[in-house]
Amino acid sequence: MGQQRSIIIKSDPAAVATAGAEAFVAAANSAIASTGRFTVALSGGSTPKALFALLADPNQPYRNQLSWDRLYIFWGDERHVPPDDPNSNYLMAYTNLLSKVPIPEANIHRIQAENGDSTAAAADYQSDIQTFFHAAPGTFPAFDLILLGMGPDGHTASLFPNTTALTETTKLVTSTWVEKLHTDRITFTYPLINAAKAVLFLVTGADKAPVVKTILTSDAPQYPASNIRPTTGTLTWILDTAAAG
């Protein structure tokens, strides 16, 4: 278990997004104050979309509180599709956030999931991360913040129950076949996520309540999200009342 786990419950998905935006800005400004930059891995799914829209909105306070050229954007997982595919996590973040803020293209590190060989795409992304962080082979660099969601089956990033990705202990990024979706996914591994300085889950919706309850009240390693326990970093769950049951 990490040093600290916080659970924050908000009334609805919009309030979850607001709390997520506040946490994002606080993490960014603290990292920039101490290291001059903010390294963040985004997630896909519907929940972060509202967060991205808030961060990009010129009529909200967040956009002007961020030094966008100090942000370095990565993704914790990606679908095995090109960047212009409607299912691309990159496209979702680009459309709702990155195309709307003054962030240099060079600061955006997407997973090259248009590569037909998803294993090669995962290896290339691992190399990109190792080069960026000057991380020696066998070490796991610490992102300032990793944003995560959770599916009703307890998956997080693209760490799905009963997949080979769950037993990966040496790679930072892996490709994994997800039988229930009949596709490969490219995902950060447990050790890379658990090396982060901060991990933030944003979870909304009543369909997730049973798994949320099990994970937050017991030891439930069968649900991948429950195995996210930063070694030294912080772990925060922001839930709406529906997900909190």
Ligand code: 6PG
């Ligand atoms: C993805 C995600 C995934 C997501 C959960 C929750 O690529 O699909 O990164 O792990 O976060 O499925 O998704 P929702 O927020 O849409 O419920």
